[in-house]
Amino acid sequence: MGQLAAFIALSIITLAAAIVVVTSGNIVRSALSLIPTFLGVTGLYILLQAEFVAGIQVLIYAGAITVLILFVIMLTEGGTGLRVRQTTGQFPLGMLAAAVLAVALIAVFVGTPWPKTSGELPQYTAAPIGNLFLTSMVLIFEATSLVLLVSLIGAIIIARRER
């Protein structure tokens, strides 16, 4: 009961903010509306008892990525960011694409036989995540850090060239 109520409330917050993100004519408002969206998703993670992922979601998405987006908007558009055109006028086509995607996703969700194992949830998720990263998932972990390193070096090179 409580979980359902929380899920509905969080979904409404997430979706309402997401609608503002795509419809608002003001790009800064769109960027700021991303924050309630991310926080709503964080709440869903907490409902799924994935606190570590929830914490990272707030830190990285709501805290860092949104600030980065705002920063880019404010630095490029002379501090206002109001003159950016946000819609392309291809409203029907966009609706069609969204509808097709929604149908496909719902079909997949309904058609997938979700495994319902009766396992025990770990009491403390951070340590198992760390262990997995350094044992069976080590390739993915290392590949991700390599990608991040490459993008870091790329950013430095681009920044230096401008001088």
Place this chain on the structure above:
Amino acid sequence: MNWFVEILKAIGLAALLFTFLAVVAAMFGVLLERKIGGWIQSRLGPKHVGPQGLFQTLADTVKLLQKEHITPYAADPAIFNTAPLIVATAGLMDWVVIPFGTIGTLVLVVRDLNIGVLFFSAMASMTVVGILAGGWASNNKYSMLGALRSASQMISYELPLATALIAVAMEAGTLSTVGIVRAQAGWLGSFVVRQFPAFVIFMIAATAEVNRVPFDLPEAESELVAGYFSEYTGMRFALFQLGEYAEMFAMAAMATTLFLGGWKGPVLPPLIWFLIKMYLVVFFLMWMRWTYPRFRLDQLLNLSWKLLLPAGLLWILITGYRLTN
């Protein structure tokens, strides 16, 4: 109906904690700041309202409550009015994971989250959103510059802060704040000794995170007319101040929890020990404020990226080596 009780408990604790913090952190903090500032600069500080100027902040608060809310004509009203709330809420949310002490076996903490340290750093990073939103919505070039400076500063110092937190969490073997306090035993066992480089990094980064001198570029009065909140009046201005002081006290409380052994200490009750240690850190932050001049922006960013971050990463490596051998 268990969840219903939980929600009521959460609301009650939030009201209690936030009221306590609004009174203690913001009002007493401002008075302390002015008194210590006066003492360091060889002047008296507030003296006239109440005995020894004790009610000065109370008078200031009443004054702020009476002032008119002015929303500038060219401002974005929705964002302009929400921004102070974000800053204040984010500053106060930090306190959820701070353990204040113990009564018997009960630990006085709103919620002992098993991601405590991560939660703290996530909430601290939300402040910058409010500052950026406020600065942009004011539609004023000084506010805008202040907000942009604040954003670059906070992004830069979040990383060294996180490296210090990671080193402590590694040594303690847990992210829970209560667990970290329990992992420290005695004077030599506290993390200020075992994790001294992390302590130094944490204190520098924390000072920068809360925009205090010598890192107060976002609100430099002499060049930016107070930066991101120059357009705010009355209680909204006070909310920015409340958020800032709540965050500063939270950083001091976190330093106490992570490095100074939290509520532990001989003879006196745990809560008193916690407050003594926290106010020592607060005093240290104020002492720095009234002693050092302001950094330049490039010096500030260089310090973070070229010195603190490599030092923090190196210290994580050393800690990892020490723990595994």
